Amino acid sequence: MPTSGTAAYRRGTRAALAALLCMAFAADAATGSALDPATEIAPFAREVAERHGLDAARVAAILGGARVLGNVLEAIQRPAESKPWRDYRPIFVTETRIARGVEFWREHADILSVASERFGVPEGIIVAIIGVETFYGSRAGNIRVLDALATLGFRYPRRSDFFRRELASFLVLGEREGLDVSAVAGSYAGAMGIPQFIPSSYLEYAVDFDGDGQRDLMGSVADAIGSVGAYLARHGWQRGGPIAVPARVNADAREAIVARGIKPHSALDELERRGVTPAEPLPAGGEAALIELDGDAGTEHWLGFTNFYVVTRYNHSSLYAMAVHQLAQAIAARRAAAGG
Helix, strand or coil, rough: CCCCHHHHHHHHHHHHHHHHHHHHHHHHHHCEEECHHHHHHHHHHHHHHHCCCCCHHHHHHHHHCECCHHHHHHHHHCCCCHHCCCHHHHHHHCCCHHHHHHHHHCHHHHHHHHHHHHHHHCHHHHHHHHHHCCCCCCCCCCEEHHHHHHHHHHHCCCHHHHHHHHHHHHHHHHHHHHCCCCCCCCCCCEEEEECCHHHHHHHHHHCCCCCCCCCCCCCCCCHHHHHHHHHHHHHCCCCCCCCCEEEEEHHHHHHHHCCCCCCCCHHHHHHCCCCCEEEECCCCCCEEEEEEEEEEEEEEEEEEHHHHHCCCCCCHHHHHHHHHHHHHHHHHHHHHHHCC
């Protein structure tokens, strides 16, 4: 199934990651601190052994090599999603990312077509997610996943339970997929590979889409494409359904409707009765939420449908989902104009 460019892409990705790891590990060794063997490593190792059947001594040995990184704690407290839409959009919907997205689609058109047909997710959405996450696999992260998850699991009380679960999932993933958990690099939040799956998502949703018997999100573009499609499908993507459209809003109705959140909650005819009108024709029926964004020209209002909400299951932010949606539209339009 992979195109002829996949093998070269895989080799290039691995070489780039190896170079980045060498630099990152050298810096980490000089600045990171260790977990406490008695109060942190030993209890966690016993818990992972009991819950997941891993060897406690091996878990303890792995965690003994983990480093607590200050830059991870700094990064988790200033995510891009804290920016207003007018500042967030220019990070991801750019000329360079659009042009590279068209190239990525052309290079992997066959795989994307198969994934779209199987999972019901448009090719452009899969391309855009990979484009937003890692600039099409070229920026998959240079922090050891082990260090990121250990840091956040033991030094970030606000979400320590979540990140300890992810750390446990990462260790299980290493056993099941044959990964060297001491060498896998990713983001400051422990996401990894071309599509940036966190360990629990890797375990649950990754697919072997190139048929080589391995779910390889670090090196296989085909597996990455298939896994993005599978993830969205498993979270309820509606084949052929709308994602988001601009809306005209009666100011009196706005606050109460926006406050109901981004998960679709109201029928379109009900929203129209309350002063929310789609700016373009839509099929009758269905539910939507009212999305409010702080844009360059002032407040923007959008109707977000089930598929918009599904994208937020990848990253729980309406800014992220809108960036993916608009980047996908721009890539598809550029590709169509070029006769793709």
